Amino acid sequence: MVDLSDKIIELIIDKILIGGIVLAAGYWLNKRFEIFKNETNEKYHQRQLIAELENQQKQQISILEDQIAIAQYNAELEFIERQISEFYWPIYLRLEKDNVMWKRIKSLSSEKNVLPEAASEAIEKEFILKNHQEIVEIIESKIHLAENSNNSKELINELLKYIKHVAIYKTIRSIKELQRFNPIDLNEPFPERIHPLIENKFLELQNRYEYLKKVKLGELRK
Incomplete structure (x- = not known):
């Protein structure tokens, strides 16, 4: 009977121990699962946060690119x-005005429909020379606006020739003994390339200006 009681007690103790171990194991597994779940949730939230930050960064970059494109657009438009x-x-x-008038000046033109000598001298002094001087003043004060163009070097060379031509003219x-001469007689002819260069650049800028006025924001960033 004693042996049977002892065995029963041992069996009960074993079951209690096994139950305790199972409970402990279950508790440990539950805690690990909670930790794993929390870590998984934390990583998920971290990924969400990173994705949100990346999205905000992309939006900020896009806004900045738009601002840069608009600033460049406004700067180019203003410069043009x-x-x-x-x-x-x-x-x-x-x-253009000079082209119309110089052909009527007797000392400058060989055409038939020139003005009488007195009228020619007055127009040459009051219009032609004045017109030339105004162009020279524009060139000297605004020459920087001719830069950054495809033909700027050639144009500037022609403008310098024009300034020399006007100075000689x-x-x-202004000297009575020299009034019978023209600049071409002193190897300073009118620079023939200046008019087409100015005209072509003027038309090119007009076309570019009209294009920019019609352009949309999306096209600015291309």
Whole structure:
């Protein structure tokens, strides 16, 4: 009977121990599962946070790119407006007027429909030379607006020739003994390339200006 009781007690103790071990193991597994779940949730939230930060960064970069594109657009538009209004158009207009008038001046033209000598001298002094001087003043004060163009080097060379031509022209008309001469007689002819260069650049800038006025934001960033 004693042996049977002892065995029963041992069996009960074993079951209690096994139950305790199972409970402990279950508790440990439950805690590990909770830790794993928390870590998984934390990693998920971290990934979400990173994704959100990356998205915000992309949005900020996009906004910045738009701002840069708009700033570049405004800067180019403003510069072209200045090139046209302060340099190319004033010179082009005066060259056009000069083309009309010099052919009527007796000392400058061999055409038949020239003006009488007295009228020619007055127009040459009050219009032609004045027109030339205005162009020279525009060139000297606004030459920087001719930069950054495809033909800027060639154009600037022609503008310098024009300044020399006008200087000689004014000089010989101010000295009585030289008034029978023209600049071409002193190897300073009118630079023939200046008019087409100014005209072509003026038209090119006008086209670019009209294009920019119609362009949309999305096209600015291309």
